Amino acid sequence: MEDRPKKEHRTRQAGPKSDKGRRKNAEKNNPKAFAPLSGRRAEKQARRNMDKDQSRLHVPQVDRTPLEPPPVIVAVVGPPGTGKSTLIKSLVKRYTKHNLSEIRGPITVVSGKKRRLTFIECPNDINSMMDVGKVADLILLLVDASYGFEMETFEFLNILQTHGFPKIIGVLTHLDRFKNGAALTATKKRLKQRFWTEIYQGAKLFYLSGVINGRYPNQEVMNLSRFISVMKFRPLVWRNTHPYMVADRVEDLTDRDLLQADPLCDRTVTFYGFLRGTPLKSTTKIHMPGLGDYYPDNLTALDDPCPLPESQRKHLSEKAKLIHAPMSDIGGIIYDKDAVYIDVPGSFSRPGQRKSIEGSEDGEGTEEAGEEQQVPPMSLNPYLDHAKCLLRRV
Numbered sequence: 001m002e003d004r005p006k007k008e009h010r011t012r013q014a015g016p017k018s019d020k021g022r023r024k025n026a027e028k029n030n031p032k033a034f035a036p037l038s039g040r041r042a043e044k045q046a047r048r049n050m051d052k053d054q055s056r057l058h059v060p061q062v063d064r065t066p067l068e069p070p071p072v073i074v075a076v077v078g079p080p081g082t083g084k085s086t087l088i089k090s091l092v093k094r095y096t097k098h099n100l101s102e103i104r105g106p107i108t109v110v111s112g113k114k115r116r117l118t119f120i121e122c123p124n125d126i127n128s129m130m131d132v133g134k135v136a137d138l139i140l141l142l143v144d145a146s147y148g149f150e151m152e153t154f155e156f157l158n159i160l161q162t163h164g165f166p167k168i169i170g171v172l173t174h175l176d177r178f179k180n181g182a183a184l185t186a187t188k189k190r191l192k193q194r195f196w197t198e199i200y201q202g203a204k205l206f207y208l209s210g211v212i213n214g215r216y217p218n219q220e221v222m223n224l225s226r227f228i229s230v231m232k233f234r235p236l237v238w239r240n241t242h243p244y245m246v247a248d249r250v251e252d253l254t255d256r257d258l259l260q261a262d263p264l265c266d267r268t269v270t271f272y273g274f275l276r277g278t279p280l281k282s283t284t285k286i287h288m289p290g291l292g293d294y295y296p297d298n299l300t301a302l303d304d305p306c307p308l309p310e311s312q313r314k315h316l317s318e319k320a321k322l323i324h325a326p327m328s329d330i331g332g333i334i335y336d337k338d339a340v341y342i343d344v345p346g347s348f349s350r351p352g353q354r355k356s357i358e359g360s361e362d363g364e365g366t367e368e369a370g371e372e373q374q375v376p377p378m379s380l381n382p383y384l385d386h387a388k389c390l391l392r393r394v
């Protein structure tokens, strides 16, 4: 078998590898490398390339906002004492007629037939600014006009650059401190120019002149609130492609005995909030800023605690206006995993009993009171005081 001569391949008679085909291709190939053979074809090619470039630049952004969109996150940012709390109180009063005495945690209000707003007051530290920059749809940037721009404001604008720039509205406060009209006009003009340089030419700036009864003047607040209610938001790329949530309520479900035995034990914590962006799967690892990555034990969809008014209603009547602020001092309905609570402000325990539980000054607290006091409380305020207390560590 080995001696048998190998049979030669037959030469190809047709196709690109045949002699005929090769000769034909050689004729077609341009010896001057990629120089066009015909002017018309070259022009067509150039036009096609330009079209392709343009369509790449204008890829339509998918708007993933559901029919009933989650509340728009409005962050109120500014150096201390610029009037952040005063502005949130004024806006909440305008939208809901509620008088807030203290701002704690996010406050969600129904601002129109199709829009809800969640107000967050941003504390004046860099970590809070970064967290706010990641989630806010609209920033109300407060500036004390009698003082001018401060370093924090510019730092905050720098932080925003890295997270996709949300919409920004400037708000000048403390304008009543100017007694001289000319000085006021000059300051307004100067600050406006500076604001436009930092944001963009023509960025919206509101002026608030003075505080009446702990709130800004009604007309000025109304102008601002109307502007916010009709604003359009373009989805930012990262937020349009990831699920994210701002927790507006935190519950520590850890067993008290366990906690007493080891205050640093792993804790079980439930977070409540509106989900934004894309749907969230239970197998997704969740990143919590400042804490790390965790797998959730369980995800549950609850009833909307602050639903939009029914679509058939023509006007948003006073009664339909709603507020949802579980961390603040307003009474209301709290939706739990398996129950609905009506939170009634005030204490229902008997005064004597209450006193003994709290433990009087001369140390007459009951045993129960002693136990209560030893357990480290889970702070609700800016959610995550206890870094090691959350969910199952990865």
Ligand SMILES: Nc1nc2c(ncn2[C@@H]2O[C@H](COP(=O)(O)OP(=O)(O)OP(=O)(O)O)[C@@H](O)[C@H]2O)c(=O)[nH]1
Pocket: 078, 079, 080, 081, 082, 083, 084, 085, 086, 087, 124, 173, 174, 175, 176, 177, 208, 209, 210, 211, 214
């Ligand atoms: N005269 C005047 N006082 C104002 C104005 N805006 C706010 N204030 C006062 O400034 C003080 C501070 O206001 P807040 O609303 O607590 O300011 P804040 O930015 O929340 O302050 P921090 O919580 O410390 O960051 C309050 O006493 C307000 O009454 C204003 O436009 N004019």
